[in-house]
Amino acid sequence: MTLAQLGADVIRIDPPGGRLDWRRWPVTDDGTSLFWCGLNKAKRSVVIDLASAQGRELATALICAPGPEAGMLLTNFPPRGFLAYESLRAWRPDLIQLTIQGDRHGGSAVDYTVNPRVGLPLLTGPVDADDVVNHVLPAWDLVTGHMAAVGLLAAERHRRLTGEGQHVRLALEDMALAVMGHLGFIAEAQLGRQRERVGNDLYGAFGRDFPTADGERVMVVGLTPRQWRGLCDATGLGAEMAQLSQELGLDLDAEGDRFRARERIAALIAPRLRERTLAQVAAAFDAHGMCWGRYQTVAQLVQSDPSCSTATPMFSTVDQPGIGPCLKPGLPLDFSAIERAPARPAPRLGQHTEEVLADVLGLGGAEIGRLFDQRVIGRDAGA
């Protein structure tokens, strides 16, 4: 979808009736999937029965269509049968195929099963928790999806420079393991250090959540020297922090020492925030250019945060078939030389079958009609 939002013509091929995400939760009362509508924005949808030989031929023709802008396949289907790279390549020698798989052997793995293996659920949640806490955001899926876009762009660049296509593989499990290495978790464990749960604290410097007088909650961060000075100034605790430094023999201007002294620092800050309302805290924090955030529900975000509205150029109101007007994000990248396109709706299943077969493969109306009659291809499910 990222590439579609960048302007690529992304054609999604589904079987009649759709795949599982066509009905995936969250759904509306009549079963329209908000998940599908969110993750397929700006794509074109074609329905082809891949169980039939004719259907596989049509799909192959679409995948291997000529032209420098075409000939790229992204799939999470195993590269075998008609989707084997060597088979497809017979139709387009410079094809680029990117296969996303669970583990690198082709075994099954999803975000929910990869995350427990890398150890994070045992580090998430309150300090005194003795249970595992799964993340709600499918972070590994998200990083893998963006890395797939990097892989396609890199392979396209290679093809443009050398003429050579290729098969690229990306395993969800490898992506998660790579990130655990990048962030230092693996090196830490190799050195025999066991990371402990730190609750909602920022690891390695100072940051923690605090309640306010009116029952709200804020996340306060003192990571950089400027943020730390801002925090001391906004809470009026500069002298107390200097005294604490002396008492503990630590240098609170150093990130690591702030982390070591976090309980004592928090004990000084908490009473100052507990006696002020969110509005008062916000005014003081903003006056000192601090880095902080309020905790809010998704409903509050959508109903009252201007960042999540058409006041932000990334968002537009889009008429989504099956749902109606929706607030939808476009691409978060803002290019100075390319005009920002408003978000586009997700297609209905099979909405573009006729159009794509005519445009891309040059099929005529009679031929397309015959394929419909033989149920090799499918129409717009909503029609």
Added chain:
Amino acid sequence: MTLAQLGADVIRIDPPGGRLDWRRWPVTDDGTSLFWCGLNKAKRSVVIDLASAQGRELATALICAPGPEAGMLLTNFPPRGFLAYESLRAWRPDLIQLTIQGDRHGGSAVDYTVNPRVGLPLLTGPVDADDVVNHVLPAWDLVTGHMAAVGLLAAERHRRLTGEGQHVRLALEDMALAVMGHLGFIAEAQLGRQRERVGNDLYGAFGRDFPTADGERVMVVGLTPRQWRGLCDATGLGAEMAQLSQELGLDLDAEGDRFRARERIAALIAPRLRERTLAQVAAAFDAHGMCWGRYQTVAQLVQSDPSCSTATPMFSTVDQPGIGPCLKPGLPLDFSAIERAPARPAPRLGQHTEEVLADVLGLGGAEIGRLFDQRVIGRDAGA
């Protein structure tokens, strides 16, 4: 770093003494940052004093060096002063500059403050929790970093096709809001539905964590029809599930109905797993090709999981200056036409100052010596 691991010559410019991440936790006993070593793999490091006019000139010359492979700047510094796009562009009209910022107005925001705003900490943790739970993985940073790589590759493609450079902006906050839209959270809230905490359950189908007889814990997923059948077969609960379908008037072959019946499904599965050891559960699950994962600590992952070892082609043992031999991940993308390069170490701060000024700017030894003497540039901090 992703682009460096893809083969780009990525030169990182730091001031003398380094920026904050040079000492960021996790650190070794002598203060070497495992965070720095993880996130700067394969880059070259140059130390330049940007507070001096001569230093800014040198940096400008590096940023605007000629050639189709050069002329790209990625920074989280505000685009003003000598880093204003219009100023830099005077030296290279087709410069590509990508600025990562906190919010889109240039205000301060980090992963820790964006996450509370989008609502996820109120959805994370046990069903009966009444507190917020922050994520441990800096997921928004990770997605933003990968999207930045997408932005640079897309801008480079545009430049290669049109000759035109540009300034690209990417705000961490926008990235998080876009993802909340992509996943359907925003649409759900717009429709007046408030997502509830579901603990460790998979949302929208069946998936949950269960303890085993030997005190281990597994995450079990029945998302696809094949996974669901595997789960029924591996636990020998096919008949019980059919009966449960009838009793509840639900179709457990449909994802959403499995989610609705999740407590009853879990109540059937739990006793079966509680009487088997992890090894027995693993054997049964693997025999049925199920999608599952065990919960383990990072230490267990590193010490005993073959996926996190040099048995996986992505990993190699790298001699990291300041630390010694470390297990390091290369790129998770596996290209068929480009040989997989082993992971490379992160540089010491300033390790490549001389080499880069000679290579890229063609400065001679005497000139480089003079710049060192005037403290405009810095040497390897480890030397």
